Amino acid sequence: MTSEAQTAPPAGTIGRLRTVVKGAIFRNAGLRGYILLSPTLLVLLGAMCLPVGILAVYSLWTQSGVEIDHTLTLANYLKIFNKPSYMLLIGKSVLISLTVTLATVLLAYPIAYFIAFKIKRHKIVWLILITIPFVTSYLLRVFAWKIILGYNGIINSGLKWLGVIDQPLTFLLHNPTAVVITLAHAWAPIAILPIFVSLEKMDRSLLEAATDLGDSPLQRFLRVTLPLSIPGVVAAAMLVFIPTVGDYITPQLVGGPDGMMVGSLMHAMFFRANDWPLGSALAIVSALAITVTSLGVWFLTKQARERAV
């Protein structure tokens, strides 16, 4: 490492300029913040804003065959808002994803808590144990659920062997419940890690203080641990909720006709029905639905947290 003392003292105009710039940077926290942010922002602006801009423009065009009519119109949005079934489909997708999120986070919290507080050594081993199953492909894990829930899968053949049923159960696969189970399994580590991180960095002396004040373990959890871990929980919920709304692979593989989500329709508009503009409009409406739902969840947890403190 080169220390400052080893470099020659700055000389001439360039040196003075360096000093001035350095001074400005040291004095202005905002500028330093943006300098730190700049690489990330450049990547996101260049690779996000342009594509999203294209998407927005597309949603105002119309298409017939491979020809795109560049006249700006709100026709696609009117179609979506005038036909209740479109909004119902978006609503159903949001509902399925919310159920997945709730299930995933509720299941993940205790395990994150367990690793953060009950495990004294080898925490990293546990974290790795949790991620190991997820190094196998997502598509194969969905397939594994097909094996378990399938017509002659583990559950059905097991129950048959026990004599509980003589005809395989058909309500296990190809419905929205199968989508929820599969997604809750698939997104587990994504939920565990942020919650664990927020619990792990918690100031342990606060917990001791609560115990000293005579709190029971449950009171201590509700008054100290849970509120302090809320940022991690919210991060986990967002990380699970947002991507699952747009998923079309899992509904396609295990959802059956009733497990179809809005992602399937968007995919179809782009790749089957040749209507990119309608697909773009659907995407934008879905993105808005996601944003509104996320803000709602965030607002509710914020309220709950403020009331608790």
Added chain:
Amino acid sequence: MKFQLPSWMRGGGLTTYAVLYMVFLYVPVLFLPLFSFNDGIYIAFPLKGFTVKWYEAMIETESLQAALFNSIRVAASVSIISTILGVLAARAFTRYRFVGRKPTLGLLALPLVVPGIILGIALLIMANRLGIPLSLFTIGAAHVLIATPFATFVMISRLEGFDSNLEEASRDLGETGWTTFWRVTFPLALPGIVASLLLTFIESFDEFILAFFLSGTDATLPIYIWSQLRFPKRLPVVLALGACILLFTVITVAFAEWVRRKGVKLTPKSED
């Protein structure tokens, strides 16, 4: 000497839950190795007999190996790049109060509110307009885009409420910014960095939709697997690959742990 259970086995209900949860995580995945030894092309019970022919077929399938290597390369690059970007952004957000902080944070989350398929097609059009040929590079770039918000959120979660007094103390003690970073900031951020690297690696290694739209002739593993789902004859070979990845991961982790423990045991000896 009094016998004592390791700490994680004491604690009743929570421990039982943890064990059950691990069963939930592992059982579906363990069917992959089971059926990779099944002598039949359909993934259904009853099992038909033991065979290793799928593993032999796997070793002979060059396209599969190429896809695996492609995925590892992309995921490794993506995890490193996006974690660096995430650390920088998270540090800016948690350390400095600046104008436009909140909107910028929202902008950062943007890749997450755009469904993967749409982002995929938009990026594809853009790559086309800019004349960038489709390759592993375009897949990697798209993955960096979606992995960076993940990395940033994890790092913010770690650095939030981070005591900047520690850094000031270090600076007061005459340390340079660089030394302060290595001695104080970095060790405190390390668990977050590890979590971020893990998370983004998995995110990229497993990502299908963007990779599907942005791939040229080189396929990543999920694209390869998706193409194999059409053909039951090839599916067991894919299961064999899944089993191998699982085994490889377990061995790597076990070896790392063995080395670490060995290291811990040797410490007092060397001090003798």
Added chain:
Amino acid sequence: MEKNELMDRLAAGTLSRRNMLKGLSALGIGVTMTPYFHGRANAAGQATYFTWEGYEVPELHGDYIKKHGGSPEVSIFADEGEALQKMIAGYTPDVAHPCSYNVNLWREAGVLQPIDTSRLSNWGDLVGSLKVIPGTQHEGKQFFVPFDWGNTSILYRTDLVDIKEESWGLMWDERYKGRLATFSGANETVPYTAVYAGLDPWNMSDADLAKVRALLEKQRPLIRFYADDVSSIEQGLASGEIVAGSTWNSSNVLLKGEGVPVKFMNPKEGIMTWVCGLVMHKDAPNPDAAYDLIDAMLSPEAGKFMIVDYGYGHSNTKSFDLAGDEAIETAGLSRDVEAFLKAGVFSNEFKNRDAVLKMFEEVKAGL
């Protein structure tokens, strides 16, 4: 002993975690920095073939391997619609594999170039009627080289289905509610629905389309799953989860080979027939290799493999001599290709394609 010592030293060596970290990061950087474009460099001059999985096997392009010393680069698509969108967005393979009814759309989208058939040594041996399928030629130029042909029909379990006569009506039979499956592609499912309704699938009026839509909406609750790929239909039939599903010839060959009691239906309303083939991308980077690939796939040897191993027809008349009459009969094919295709309902282009495609997607999504 020595080995143990080595392990101990290894363990002791890693005592300094810094060294281990250094080693690991070196490995990581090494893996990361390996050039991204190596596959491309190796494959200089090889054609890129964009196709359905299963058509890239070396048996189908033996002559190409002889000339170029290796197989072409392969890229797989699961759906022709997806393949087209990818090419519109800029992906440029040399050769692709659509079916005849999509050639017009692909040409209009500007991704195809005409094929100079004088460069194909096997062109003269191809079945004449396959060369002139409507939509595959434009302004006197050939845009499509026929390669494979076959049927779309219902494959059903003879032990689980009880029917008096073979009809598409099985796909609307309430007795088998939740035990039927059909393709998720409009190109497959809409035509047989129209045929069942007694309509001409390729020339549907708005009223016809409404009838078809009503039938498809009636079918939806009976459907166990809409299949993107034949393998899920095959697995469903093998396990008994579904008793009937729409599929292609190869499923029949495969499941019979597995000993599953199935029959490939010849519905009284008419079986669906189709022809798929090879096209060249407008900006094909390696046109010479592309012609070699197309020609190799037209060879009688490749055709024999198609007939015997996959149960599909091939465009080269000599393939049938090579495969033999027994194989042709087992596959349920015929030497008289024209009669075979005419005996069923040949897959054409929809007159109002956009409306048909959008209608079926809406039905599937429950709109």
